[in-house]
Amino acid sequence: MMQQYMKTKEEYPDCILFYRLGDFYEMFFDDAKTVSRELELTLTGKSCGLEERAPMCGVPYHVVDGYLSRLVSKGYKVAICEQMEDPALAKGLVKREVVRIVTPGTNLNAQALDETRNNYIMSIVYVSDRFGVSFADVTTGDYFVTELDSARKLIDEIAKITPRELVCNEALFVSGVDLDDLKERLGISLYSLDNWYFDDELCRKEICEHFHVNSLEGLGVQDLDCGVIAAGALLRYLTETQKTSLAHLSKL
Numbered sequence: 001m002m003q004q005y006m007k008t009k010e011e012y013p014d015c016i017l018f019y020r021l022g023d024f025y026e027m028f029f030d031d032a033k034t035v036s037r038e039l040e041l042t043l044t045g046k047s048c049g050l051e052e053r054a055p056m057c058g059v060p061y062h063v064v065d066g067y068l069s070r071l072v073s074k075g076y077k078v079a080i081c082e083q084m085e086d087p088a089l090a091k092g093l094v095k096r097e098v099v100r101i102v103t104p105g106t107n108l109n110a111q112a113l114d115e116t117r118n119n120y121i122m123s124i125v126y127v128s129d130r131f132g133v134s135f136a137d138v139t140t141g142d143y144f145v146t147e148l149d150s151a152r153k154l155i156d157e158i159a160k161i162t163p164r165e166l167v168c169n170e171a172l173f174v175s176g177v178d179l180d181d182l183k184e185r186l187g188i189s190l191y192s193l194d195n196w197y198f199d200d201e202l203c204r205k206e207i208c209e210h211f212h213v214n215s216l217e218g219l220g221v222q223d224l225d226c227g228v229i230a231a232g233a234l235l236r237y238l239t240e241t242q243k244t245s246l247a248h249l250s251k252l
Contacts, residue, residue, distance in 0.1 A: 002028070002048040004093060008081055014191075015079035015101060016071065022087070024058040025080075032057045038074055039067055068102050075189040078102045101241035104189040105165025106138050118142060122163035123234035124154070125198050125226055126171040132226030134234045135161055141248035145231040147224050151177045158182055165189045167237055169198045193233065200225075203232020210235055210246065219252050 001021075005028060009017050016035060018025035027035045028046065032055040036043040045053030059067045071078055080102065084095040102108075105121025120142075122135040131154045136143040148154050154177060158166070166188050173179065173192070183190050196202070204216060207228060216222040221231070231252060238246055 001093060002046075002054070004096065008079075008096065008098065012079040012098060012101070015077040017079050017081055017098075018059075018064070018068075019081045020061065020083045020096065021058070023061055025061055025064055026056060026058040028054045028056050030055075034076075035071070038076075039070060069107060072102055072104045072107050075104060077191075098243075100243055103165055103241060105163060106238065106241055107164075108139060117162070120161055120163040121165045121167070121234070121238070122158065122161060123230045123237065124166065124168040124172055125230045125233065126169060126175040127226045127229065130226050131172075131175075132224070132228070132230035133157060134227065134231035135163055136234060136238065136249060138238060138242060138246070138249075141250060143231075143249040143252050145221055145224060145227045145252055147227040151175060155182070158188075159186065162186055163188060165191070167191050167193050167234070169193065169195065169233075193237065197233040197236055198229050200229055203229045203236075206232040206235050207252070210249070211252070221252060 005017070005019055008019070016027060016031045018027065032043060035041060036057045041057045041059070044056050046056045048054040068078055078101065079098045080100045081096050082099045084097050087094050103121070105119060107119065118137040119139055120135045120137050122133065125132040129149070131148040133148060133154070134143075134145045146157070148157060168190070170192050179190060182188055207216065207219070208214065211219060213219060216228060221228055235246070235249075
């Protein structure tokens with residue numbers, strides 16, 4: 001079981017892994033230390049074949065939403081690994097899969113969200129002195145795209161939208177935008193994504209396939225070159241974290 005856990009953890013190294021064991025989600029090693037500190041939970045240990053017991057803590061599955069909300073509000077990503085078969089009927093090790101990744105901008109817990117504002121996640125790509133910007137709310141289906149030509153306009157846009165989470169390409173860090181100030185002043189969680197997320201052709205294909213169109217002209221965004229990159233990267237990121245249909249994002 002611990003080998004299965006470690007293999008899954010290797011696939012989601014930037015996430016805290018909530019690993020379903022019976023009626024609890026368990027965390028191990030550094031994840032357990034982080035969660036026990038952030039949520040003030042008791043840290044215990046589990047024999048795992050090593051000389052020392054693995055640090056461990058857990059939360060009951062039926063009240064997990066509250067714990068998830070507290071973690072993502074602090075800027076953490078959480079991968080939910082569920083049991084995919086009945087342990088009583090499983091032959092050998094119970095099959096488990098990560099069914100969703102919860103991030104600050106994709107938290108679906110209505111009790112943790114402010115009803116008076118959107119829970120936006122924003123994608124920004126910096127290319128050739130232009131900023132492509134896209135933002136969405138997975139709870140409402142809102143999905144927008146634009147382009148900006150200065151760092152000042154970008155900062156104004158971010159302040160207006162106030163996203164909970166921002167994903168970007170690495171070039172944004174050398175664009176002159178004071179990202180640290182934005183993070184502290186607006187409480188935004190910021191993550192850079194691998195460069196392949198912002199591949200021009202891949203992003204165009206992602207958008208066309210999502211909206212079932214042959215070209216971007218039907219969406220009216222064919223002239224937003226870097227905006228389309230931001231929108232496609234955001235769509236890919238949401239697809240990977242939500243692991244479910246995004247058909248409710250029906251208009252760009």
